[in-house]
Amino acid sequence: MSDISASEYINQQNALEDEARGLMPWSPSHCTYADGSLRQPVFACLDCGEIGVCYSCSIQCHADCRLEELFTKRGFTCDCGTERQESKKGDFWCHLRQNQERDVPSLSNRYNQNFKGLFCDCQNKYKAEHDSTMIQCVLGLECNEEWYHCCCILRRHDHATDCLQNSSQDNQVPSGFPAIDSFEGFICWKCVNRYFTIFQALLSHRRSDDVIAHTVAHYSTLVQPKSESGVSELPSKRRRNSETDQPFSIMLKSGYDNALLEIKEGLEESDKLFIFLQDIAPFLISDEPVYEFSEDSDNDTSTFELGTKALNTSIDRDTAVAGIQAMDNIKKKLSDFLRPFAESGEVVKEEDIRNFFELQKGKSKDK
Ligand SMILES: [Zn+2]
Ligand SMILES: [Zn+2]
Ligand SMILES: [Zn+2]
Ligand SMILES: [Zn+2]
Ligand SMILES: [Zn+2]
Incomplete structure (x- = not known):
């Protein structure tokens, strides 16, 4: 039968x-809207106005919608059933909050291409089979915690096609890219550029080796890297002086948060690196735990x-x-x-x- x-x-x-x-x-029984701005898993709903909704709402309110998992975002407030949502789903705007009228949306949510289902510098949809591994920028102040293909981190996206072809590793990382387990955090070249003087100060700090595992140049044109690997293993003052002004990303060593704390404690309060770690990116030292249901x-x-x-x-x-x-x-x-x-x-x-x-x-x- x-x-x-x-x-x-x-x-x-x-x-x-x-x-x-x-x-x-x-x-999935609690909507986090009332909890306000949180570091939490976010799902983009492509059918309700490209809004971001919390984990529970993705299941209870948007189960029949086209959803995109964005993993965690900092400072996000659920937009299910707020004025950002375009159409009412059944009797309520949000089925968990059971609101008849749309709620006021948070002003602090940062919407970017991720909420349209697009990722990385190459602005592509996520397709697991063909792509190189994707990693998320931990700083995210310029890129809004964007996800990047390892291939696109190395070079401009129009050269990224088939970048895995010559890969010596079988874990979907292109050749020339540091092994995924050799670092813990990633800061994209866009975020490094925005705070260039800060990262310059960090790279020339005597304890930079405790924080930085690799710097990886982002080749804006397809120039063969000077070193065979494309990875500068010794991030130091030398690197900044000797090489051209190519943008570069930074891979952080495991335990970078403690090392950054110690570095910060040794700095004057007027030092720009101190101010950065204290006020602009305190989460690099002590990250808000991801909201747990x-x-x-x-x-x-x-x-x-x-x-x-x-x-x-x-x-x-x-x-x-x-x-x-x-x-x-x-x-x-x-x-x-x-x-x-x-x-x-x-x-x-x-x-x-x-x-x-x-x-x-x-x-x-x-x-
Ligand atoms: Zn919600
Ligand atoms: Zn929806
Ligand atoms: Zn909802
Ligand atoms: Zn890409
Ligand atoms: Zn970034």
């Missing part, structure tokens, strides 16, 4: 549940529902699509069988599924 066996189904179910747990670690005890009710919902809702759509298609075939047959589980909030167990297939076998024999 079915082109899928019970054991295949169970394996899929387990994988789906694991994935759902990974994608949806918290119970409270865990809910009925989190593991109906993981089947949770799983399918999470996967349909967005996030890593590409990897989920194959699973969803396979699931869809059996879901139709299973949905009647599973409805009581979903309604009672019971977890579907392997033996339940076995019973279902046994029942099907029995039925087909009877015919």
Whole structure:
């Protein structure tokens, strides 16, 4: 009766549940609008006016919209059901806040191309299979915490095509790019440029080696780098003096926050590096923890529902699509069988599924 066996189904179910747990670690029952400006996971809704919404709203209010996961942004207030949202969804503007009138949006949200589903200097959509690894700028004051392809960090985007072709590493990092595990934070060349004198001061500080793992030049034209790798392993005064004024990005060493704190404590309060670390980018020393949604005890009710919902809702759509298609075939047959589980909030167990297939076998024999 079915082109899928019970054991295949169970394996899929387990994988789906694991994935759902990974994608949806918290119970989506609280909208963070009233909590105001937070460092939190943000989802762009492309169908409701390219607004950013909180994790819970992405599931409860925008499940049938085209969503783009933006990961964390600092200082963001949920815009679900605010005047930035274009159309009402059912009876309420936000289903969690249940507001009949649109709420006032925050003035501090910074909207950029990410909210249109575009990323990086190359202004592309995210496509997992073809792209080099993407990393986010931890400073973000100029770029609004943009995500960048490693390829585009190295060179101008029209030369970035096929930049992985000659890659010596198999982890989607182009040759000449520092190993991903050799640094902890990344500051893009645009943000470095904006605070150029600050970074100059940092690079010439005697403790710069405790903070900076690499500087990586951004070749605005496709000039072969002087060094074979394109990576300057010894960030120092020498580098700034000897090389041309090419823009460059900075990779921060693990533990850079403590090192920056110690550097700051040794500086005069009038020092521009002190002021930068104190007032402009204090989060480089002590970052606001990402807002965590409270865990809910009925989190593991109906993981089947949770799983399918999470996967349909967005996030890593590409990897989920194959699973969803396979699931869809059996879901139709299973949905009647599973409805009581979903309604009672019971977890579907392997033996339940076995019973279902046994029942099907029995039925087909009877015919
Ligand atoms: Zn919300
Ligand atoms: Zn929406
Ligand atoms: Zn909402
Ligand atoms: Zn790019
Ligand atoms: Zn940046």
